[in-house]
Amino acid sequence: MATTTKNKKKKPTQACRADKHKLYEYSVQNVKGEIDFIDHTFRSLRKRNAKTLREDFCGTANTSCEWVRRRNGNHAICVDHDQAVLDWGRNNNLSRLTRAQKKRILLLNEDVMQIRNDPVDLVLAMNFSYWVFKDRSTMIKYFRNAYKGLKKDGVFFLDAFGGFEAFREMEERRDYGKFIYVWDQVSYNPIDGHGLFKIHYKFKDGSKLKDAFIYDWRVWTLPELIEMLAEAGFKSTIYWEGTGKDKEGNGVFTPATQGEADAGWVVYIVAEK
Ligand SMILES: C[S@@+](CC[C@H](N)C(=O)[O-])C[C@H]1O[C@@H](n2cnc3c(N)ncnc32)[C@H](O)[C@@H]1O
Incomplete structure (x- = not known):
């Protein structure tokens, strides 16, 4: 019997077959570039290699996986309060690490506001996730918890976006x-x-x-963030992105005290304890 349109199985759409976390990692994150920047900046500030990292709002723990791959002896604690995204990270990212690398990464289902850890060299809050905290007192409380989680010479790395x-x-x-x-x-x-x-x-x-x-989110401005970080005890420096010949960002971030009134920019905030 000929197949009628009615009983022909419909092919699932590309959207149905897509995995949103894979799409996110591909289109939003650049974990190699980010870890290059963090590793290099810490070394130039502290004249030693960082070893221990706490990734707040870790999502799929993609950045922490890059950290433990980077050097034997690097450790990561990954914090997120969504068990489903942590499970995805375990099944899709941690599963690709070697047995030795897996021993150096820990996923924790916890609130970044409550997390307590043995002091680390680095705390990260990337892709603007900390903007979920919408008022000054809550944000300062979070920054204080990041401060507590760091060693005496630890560094807190955040990013921010802005422009008109x-x-x-x-x-x-x-x-x-x-x-x-x-x-x-x-x-x-x-x-x-x-x-x-x-x-x-x-x-x-x-x-x-x-x-x-x-x-x-709350759309925070840089002076607000720098002031709140100072209240929590941090000394912050803004790393502004350079431009290439095409006048677009070139991915090279350097310390700056003067930015440009561009339509849109992304910076790193390097907050030293
Ligand atoms: C934008 S996504 C992850 C971004 C990731 N850090 C990156 O660099 O692409 C934000 C994550 O923060 C988590 N999150 C939000 N509020 C949190 C909180 N108070 N404590 C822990 N995780 C939180 C969410 O579950 C989500 O997975």
Whole structure:
């Protein structure tokens, strides 16, 4: 009997087959570049190699996996309060480490506000995750907990974004060939500084992974962050990105006291204990 349209099985769309964590790691993260920067900056500040790292808001622990791969003797504690994302990291990232590397990484389902650890060289709060803390007193409490978790000469690494487009309701798209990444600045309230951000993915077959990730954040400015870090005991330096011939960011971040009033920028904040 000929197959009718009715009983023909529908092929799952690309969006149905996609894994949002894989898409995120590919389109948002650059863990090799990030660990290069952190490792090099710590060494130039402290004249020794960092060994121990605590990755707050670790998600899939991709960055910490890169850390333990980087040098024998590097250890990582990864903190996230979402067991599902930690499980994904264990099954997809830790599973690719050697047995020896796996012994040097620990996943913890904990709140970054409550976590207590033996002091480490580095604490990381990357991809703006700490912007979930929306008022000064909560943010300072978090920064104090990062301070407590560090050795005497430890360094806290964070990132931040800004520029006049950070306050606009707009979308930015990047084409990765097999999919399009969409950064959606859904809303911004100038009165309380709260911003709603989403990541969507679009595919060649027209299917979409809408609201793959949703972030309800306070859009903090650099002077606010530097002041709160100082209240928690840190001395902060902003590392501003250089520009290439094409006038786009070149991925090289150096200490700066003067930035540019660009439409959009991303910086590292290096906060020394
Ligand atoms: C943007 S994602 C992870 C980003 C990742 N650090 C990176 O560099 O791409 C934010 C993560 O923070 C976690 N998170 C949010 N609030 C938290 C908290 N108070 N304690 C621990 N984890 C938290 C979420 O579960 C989520 O996995």
